[in-house]
Amino acid sequence: MSDVPKTDNRSHRQGIGEATQVVASLWFSVGKETLSVISLQAAKSHRNERIAVNVLRGAAVFVIFAIAVLIVYLAFEGTKTFSVDKFPVWKFLFSSDYDPGNNLGGSAVFITGTLLVTGFAIVVGGPFGIAVGVFLSEVAPARMAQILKPAIELLVGIPSVVYGWLGLTLLVPFLRTHTSSPSGFGLAAAGIVLSIMILPTVISLSEDAFRSLPVSLREGSMALGSTRWQMITGVLLPSASSGLTVALILGIARAIGEALAVQMVIGNSSQFPRGIFAPTASLTTEIVIDMGGAPQGSFQEHVLFSMALLLLLIAMALILLVRFALRGRG
Amino acid sequence: MIDVSPGSVDIREKLNAIHLNVFYGSFQAIKDASLKMAAKTVTALIGPSGCGKSTFLRALNRMHDLTPGARVEGEVTLDGQDIYAPDADPVVIRHRIGMVFQRPNPFPKTIYENVAYGPKIHGERDKATLDATVERSLRQAALWDEVKDRLNRSALDLSGGQQQRMCIARVLAVEPEVILMDEPASALDPIATSKIEDLIGELKKEFSVVIVTHSMQQAARISEYTAFFHLGEIIEFGTTTNIFTRPREKKTEDYITGRFG
Ligand SMILES: Nc1ncnc2c1ncn2[C@@H]1O[C@H](COP(=O)(O)OP(=O)(O)OP(=O)(O)O)[C@@H](O)[C@H]1O
Ligand SMILES: [Mg+2]
Numbered sequence: 012m013s014d015v016p017k018t019d020n021r022s023h024r025q026g027i028g029e030a031t032q033v034v035a036s037l038w039f040s041v042g043k044e045t046l047s048v049i050s051l052q053a054a055k056s057h058r059n060e061r062i063a064v065n066v067l068r069g070a071a072v073f074v075i076f077a078i079a080v081l082i083v084y085l086a087f088e089g090t091k092t093f094s095v096d097k098f099p100v101w102k103f104l105f106s107s108d109y110d111p112g113n114n115l116g117g118s119a120v121f122i123t124g125t126l127l128v129t130g131f132a133i134v135v136g137g138p139f140g141i142a143v144g145v146f147l148s149e150v151a152p153a154r155m156a157q158i159l160k161p162a163i164e165l166l167v168g169i170p171s172v173v174y175g176w177l178g179l180t181l182l183v184p185f186l187r188t189h190t191s192s193p194s195g196f197g198l199a200a201a202g203i204v205l206s207i208m209i210l211p212t213v214i215s216l217s218e219d220a221f222r223s224l225p226v227s228l229r230e231g232s233m234a235l236g237s238t239r240w241q242m243i244t245g246v247l248l249p250s251a252s253s254g255l256t257v258a259l260i261l262g263i264a265r266a267i268g269e270a271l272a273v274q275m276v277i278g279n280s281s282q283f284p285r286g287i288f289a290p291t292a293s294l295t296t297e298i299v300i301d302m303g304g305a306p307q308g309s310f311q312e313h314v315l316f317s318m319a320l321l322l323l324l325i326a327m328a329l330i331l332l333v334r335f336a337l338r339g340r341g
Numbered sequence: 342m343i344d345v346s347p348g349s350v351d352i353r354e355k356l357n358a359i360h361l362n363v364f365y366g367s368f369q370a371i372k373d374a375s376l377k378m379a380a381k382t383v384t385a386l387i388g389p390s391g392c393g394k395s396t397f398l399r400a401l402n403r404m405h406d407l408t409p410g411a412r413v414e415g416e417v418t419l420d421g422q423d424i425y426a427p428d429a430d431p432v433v434i435r436h437r438i439g440m441v442f443q444r445p446n447p448f449p450k451t452i453y454e455n456v457a458y459g460p461k462i463h464g465e466r467d468k469a470t471l472d473a474t475v476e477r478s479l480r481q482a483a484l485w486d487e488v489k490d491r492l493n494r495s496a497l498d499l500s501g502g503q504q505q506r507m508c509i510a511r512v513l514a515v516e517p518e519v520i521l522m523d524e525p526a527s528a529l530d531p532i533a534t535s536k537i538e539d540l541i542g543e544l545k546k547e548f549s550v551v552i553v554t555h556s557m558q559q560a561a562r563i564s565e566y567t568a569f570f571h572l573g574e575i576i577e578f579g580t581t582t583n584i585f586t587r588p589r590e591k592k593t594e595d596y597i598t599g600r601f602g
Binding site for chain 2: 153225226227228229230231232233234235236237238241245246249250
């Protein structure tokens with residue numbers, strides 16, 4: 012709260028030009044505290060402040076309302092499979108009989124597909140991303156890190172269709188010629204594309220996790236005669252564990268929600284994969300492919316909603332995990 | 342008359358700084374400092390804040406290697422060998438010359454893991470030996486009785502004074518020949534401070550100790566030799582008794598009598 016009033020004063024004197032600053036300072040202080048501070052100032056700014064606060068309150072309320080509507084709608088539609096169509100939840104989760112035309116909504120194949128491609132991505136991309144994060148923070152010369160870090164962060168912004176397209180034109184043909192996979196499409200292709208997609212997230216967050224460790228830890232280790240490698244594995248990695256957990260969870264979150272790039276290379280076959288190179292499907296890919304053709308109010312549409320709801324629940328669980336992991340750190 | 346000008350005191354030296362210059366970028370923090378530090382004795386570094394005591398100390402075990410922009414010129418010899426020689430390995434040097442920092446810096450691990458960390462990285466795998474080393478080091482650091490029942494608790498739960506003694510134990514566990522201490526008691530209460538002073542008295546039977554301190558009384562209590570730093574230069578060096586009773590330099594006298602400024 013300490014520097015908010017200062018910012019406010021300045022903004023008022025300089026007028027609308029500094030409006031962004033007002034917004035920024037208010038953003039962190041919407042509520043009574045701001046009002047009580049402002050009430051000591053001139054009446055005009057008091058009034059402006061009130062308006063600004065109310066505009067921002069309105070925006071916040073609107074966003075919260077929109078999100079709430081979205082969740083309620085999804086929860087409502089997503090449970091119709093079970094409430095209206097009386098399809099058992101356990102079958103939705105654990106049966107692989109998927110034929111919505113005949114009221115069969117077993118989604119185990121897609122759930123498994125989602126878990127497998129995400130698992131693949133995090134098992135391959137996670138350690139690799141953390142390794143690059145360690146490299147940037149601990150090994151690379153400062154100049155190199157200064158150039159590489161923003162470059163890697165830019166990669167987050169590459170649209171997923173580009174990743175999918177590269178997967179389609181480079182990876183799938185490669186897998187077709189160099190592996191047992193007849194088509195090249197499948198679990199491995201999707202897993203590799205996702206591994207690459209999550210790399211920028213994991214690298215950037217794990218680098219941050221390492222950089223935020225105090226110099227005193229490094230010095231403490233080096234002063235005992237450790238090598239840099241011993242310092243990294245023996246002190247820094249365990250010390251950064253909560254930050255690294257967050258990096259991995261957000262990597263998982265990115266992988267689990269990705270639809271387009273995965274759909275382009277996974278092969279989209281509604282069966283359990285018979286091996287790492289075999290085609291399969293995931294929750295997101297199935298939704299993308301079927302949603303256009305599902306008649307409104309049909310069982311098929313309900314099942315797709317249930318899948319979307321499941322994805323939402325997983326995403327929420329991951330966010331909670333992040334909060335939990337972050338709470339551990341001081 | 343004994344000659345007590347810097348570098349000319351007749352001592353059997355363990356560490357020897359010869360014409361040492363330390364730069365942070367273009368700023369020279371240590372100017373042509375020469376100092377002999379005797380084996381199995383305590384050498385105190387005193388001087389006003391910002392005069393370069395920590396900078397000098399960190400040059401003695403190549404800690405400046407880790408600071409971007411820091412540069413060291415000159416020589417520091419350990420038993421006659423230059424630690425800045427091109428073929429000298431800083432890892433080996435820091436194993437032989439340990440350091441305790443001004444602020445305790447426990448690793449976020451258990452007390453046991455903190456103390457066992459040094460021996461482990463130097464190849465000790467045997468559990469019984471590690472246990473013994475941990476106990477011996479904690480006893481030496483006067484901490485054993487306070488923590489023996491909670492060795493597997495996080496070191497971060499210890500009090501500041503306990504953490505500092507644990508950090509000392511952590512250094513003792515790797516059995517260095519020289520221990521550098523940068524104001525190890527600055528954040529401690531009088532009881533913890535006197536424990537650490539007692540400990541230093543014990544340590545000098547086996548180790549050579551170089552200690553930075555802001556407390557004249559502490560320097561007088563624990564050290565055999567004292568060097569007075571001012572603006573990056575060693576103004577005066579001699580036996581602690583001489584420095585405190587018969588300083589040769591006006592600046593030294595002003596400083597130890599508290600009339601500095
Ligand atoms: N990393 C650094 N980069 C640049 N300048 C530094 C750095 N560390 C220290 N200095 C400067 O070098 C000079 C000596 O600092 P040093 O920390 O060695 O002093 P000190 O005698 O230990 O002081 P104190 O008693 O306050 O700890 C100071 O002027 C300080 O500002
Ligand atoms: Mg200092």
